[in-house]
Amino acid sequence: MTTPTYQRTLPLLDDSNRFFWTSGAEGELRLMRCQECGHWLHPPGPLCPVCRSERLAAEAVSGLGSIETYTLNMRSWGPGLEVPYVVAIVHLDEQPGLRLTTNIVGIPASDVRIGMRVRVTFERDEDVWLPLFTPA
Amino acid sequence: MDVVISGIGQSAVGRRLERSGLGLTVDATLEALADAGLEVPDIDGIATYPGFRPDMPAFSPVSSLDLKEALGFRLDWYSGGLEGPAQLGALINAYAAIKAGLARHVVCFRTVKEGTGGAAWKQSSLPSTERTRVSGEFQWILPFNAISATNWLSLYAQRHFHLYGTTREQMAQISLNARRNGALNPKALYREAITLDDYLSSRMISTPLCLFDCDTPSDASTVIILSSADAARDLKSTPVHIDSVGSAIHGKASWDQADMPSMAAFDAGRMLWSRTDWKPADVDVALLYDGFTFLTLTWLEAMGFCGVGESGAFVDGGARIARDGVLPLNPHGGQLAAGRTHGFGFVHEAVTQLRGLGGDRQVAGDVKLAAVGAGGGPIGGALLLARR
Numbered sequence: 001m002t003t004p005t006y007q008r009t010l011p012l013l014d015d016s017n018r019f020f021w022t023s024g025a026e027g028e029l030r031l032m033r034c035q036e037c038g039h040w041l042h043p044p045g046p047l048c049p050v051c052r053s054e055r056l057a058a059e060a061v062s063g064l065g066s067i068e069t070y071t072l073n074m075r076s077w078g079p080g081l082e083v084p085y086v087v088a089i090v091h092l093d094e095q096p097g098l099r100l101t102t103n104i105v106g107i108p109a110s111d112v113r114i115g116m117r118v119r120v121t122f123e124r125d126e127d128v129w130l131p132l133f134t135p136a
Numbered sequence: 137m138d139v140v141i142s143g144i145g146q147s148a149v150g151r152r153l154e155r156s157g158l159g160l161t162v163d164a165t166l167e168a169l170a171d172a173g174l175e176v177p178d179i180d181g182i183a184t185y186p187g188f189r190p191d192m193p194a195f196s197p198v199s200s201l202d203l204k205e206a207l208g209f210r211l212d213w214y215s216g217g218l219e220g221p222a223q224l225g226a227l228i229n230a231y232a233a234i235k236a237g238l239a240r241h242v243v244c245f246r247t248v249k250e251g252t253g254g255a256a257w258k259q260s261s262l263p264s265t266e267r268t269r270v271s272g273e274f275q276w277i278l279p280f281n282a283i284s285a286t287n288w289l290s291l292y293a294q295r296h297f298h299l300y301g302t303t304r305e306q307m308a309q310i311s312l313n314a315r316r317n318g319a320l321n322p323k324a325l326y327r328e329a330i331t332l333d334d335y336l337s338s339r340m341i342s343t344p345l346c347l348f349d350c351d352t353p354s355d356a357s358t359v360i361i362l363s364s365a366d367a368a369r370d371l372k373s374t375p376v377h378i379d380s381v382g383s384a385i386h387g388k389a390s391w392d393q394a395d396m397p398s399m400a401a402f403d404a405g406r407m408l409w410s411r412t413d414w415k416p417a418d419v420d421v422a423l424l425y426d427g428f429t430f431l432t433l434t435w436l437e438a439m440g441f442c443g444v445g446e447s448g449a450f451v452d453g454g455a456r457i458a459r460d461g462v463l464p465l466n467p468h469g470g471q472l473a474a475g476r477t478h479g480f481g482f483v484h485e486a487v488t489q490l491r492g493l494g495g496d497r498q499v500a501g502d503v504k505l506a507a508v509g510a511g512g513g514p515i516g517g518a519l520l521l522a523r524r
Contacts, residue, residue, distance in 0.1 A: 012271040073290075074340045074341060077284055087281065
C-alpha cells in the first residue's frame with residue numbers, strides 16, 4: 001500500500017482567467033487593468049467597476065506587497081496533504097484593496113507576521129503557475 | 137401586513153441518525169404544524185435554504201418539492217436557493233412573499249445530514265486525491281490549500297487579533313458559554329462544560345482557531361412557520377413578530393477580497409437597525425451564529441452590541457454573555473454545543489425564549505426582544521424578533 005500524494009485543486013483555465021494563472025511562465029504576475037482609468041481588477045470581470053469601461057487588459061504588477069493576514073493550517077484535510085502550511089492574504093502594492101489568497105513559502109512558518117513585506121514567486125503545477133509569496 | 141412566526145419544530149438532533157433527511161424534515165414540519173395549530177391544507181408556501189444540492193447531499197439533502205410531495209401540500213409559492221443573505225435568506229424570502237400577498241402560511245426549513253456525511257475528505261465540499269479543477273470564486277482560494285471554512289475564518293480572526301488585540305482567551309468565552317448553556321439543553325450534542333484549560337489545550341486546526349472554536353456537524357431538521365399576522369390571529373401559539381430584517385451586502389461578495397475583518401454581517405446589522413425603533417440595548421437575548429467562535433465576535437460588533445474591535449473585551453470573562461448577563465447569548469448552547477443546525481436553530485431558540493418556554497435554560501425576566509444573526513464572510517442575514 002502506498003501513501004497517497006495530495007494534489008492541489010487547480011483552477012479550470014478559460015479565456016477569462018488564463019492570463020492570471022499562466023503569467024508566471026514569464027516570471028510575471030499579471031492582473032487585469034482598466035485601460036481607461038488604470039483601476040486594477042481582481043478577480044477579473046467583464047468591465048471596470050469604477051468607470052465601467054470594457055477596455056481591459058492584463059498587465060504585470062510589481063509582485064510586491066505585504067501580508068494582510070495569515071493562518072498556519074495544522075490539520076490535514078485529505079490523505080497525503082502535509083501540514084503545517086501557511087495560507088495568507090497578500091495586499092499588493094499597486095492599489096488599496098488589491099488582494100490575493102496565497103501561500104507563504106521560503107521561511108519558517110513561525111516567522112510569518114502580518115505586515116511582512118513579500119514578493120511573488122511561482123510554483124508550476126501542470127499548466128498552472130501558482131503565485132506564491134516569499135519575504136521580499 | 138405584519139409577519140409573525142406562528143410555529144416552530146425540530147427533529148431529533150444527532151451526530152448520526154438512521155432517519156433520512158426527508159424523514160427528519162417531515163418530523164420537524166409536523167411538530168411545527170402542531171405547535172401553530174395549523175393543518176396541512178393551511179400551508180400555501182415553502183421556503184428553504186439552500187434547496188437540494190446534488191453535489192453536497194450531506195449539506196442539503198431535501199428540496200422544497202420533496203417536502204411538498206411527502207406531505208401533500210398545495211403551494212401558491214415556493215423558494216429555495218444558496219444565493220441570499222445566508223441561511224436566514226429562506227425566512228427573509230418567506231417574509232417578503234407574505235408581505236406581497238403570495239402566501240399566508242409558509243413552512244421554512246433547513247435540513248442537514250452532515251453528521252452522517254462521513255470523513256471530511258469524503259464530503260464533496262472538500263477535495264479528494266482525485267485531481268479536480270475548480271472555477272468561480274473558489275478558484276482564487278482552493279489552489280492554495282485554503283480548503284476548509286476554518287482556514288477562511290482564521291484569516292479574518294488573525295486580522296482581528298492583530299488590529300484590536302483580541303486574544304484566544306477572550307474568544308474562548310464563546311465556546312465556554314456555549315458548553316455551559318448546552319448542559320441545560322436536553323437536545324444538545326455536548327452537555328458537559330469545558331474549562332479555559334480544556335480550550336487552550338485542544339488541538340489547533342488553523343491558527344488561531346482550535347477544535348473548540350468549530351461547531352459540530354449534525355443530522356437535523358428545523359422548521360419555522362411564517363404567517364401573515366392576520367391569518368395567525370386564531371392560532372394556538374404565541375405569535376412572534378418579525379420586527380425587522382437585515383439582508384444587505386455592500387462590500388465585496390467574496391471570502392478573500394473583503395476589508396478584513398469586516399464581513400457582510402455588518403451590512404445586515406446596519407440595515408436591521410435602520411428599520412426599527414428598537415436599539416441594541418433593548419435586546420433581551422441574542423442568538424448569534426457560532427459555526428466558528430470568531431463569527432459570534434463578528435456578530436456582536438455587527439449588531440452594535442459593542443463597538444468595532446471591542447468584541448474581545450466585551451466577552452472577556454464571560455459574564456456579559458452568560459444567561460444572567462447584560463446580553464444573554466445562545467442560551468441553547470449554539471451550534472458549538474447543540475449541533476450545526478445551520479442557522480435555523482438560532483431562530484428556533486429565539487422563539488422558544490420569547491415564549492418563555494426555555495425550561496432550565498430560560499433567560500430570566502420578561503424576554504420580549506431577540507436578535508438573530510446568521511452567516512459569515514460574504515453572506516449574512518439578521519432578524520429582530522419581538523413578542524408584543
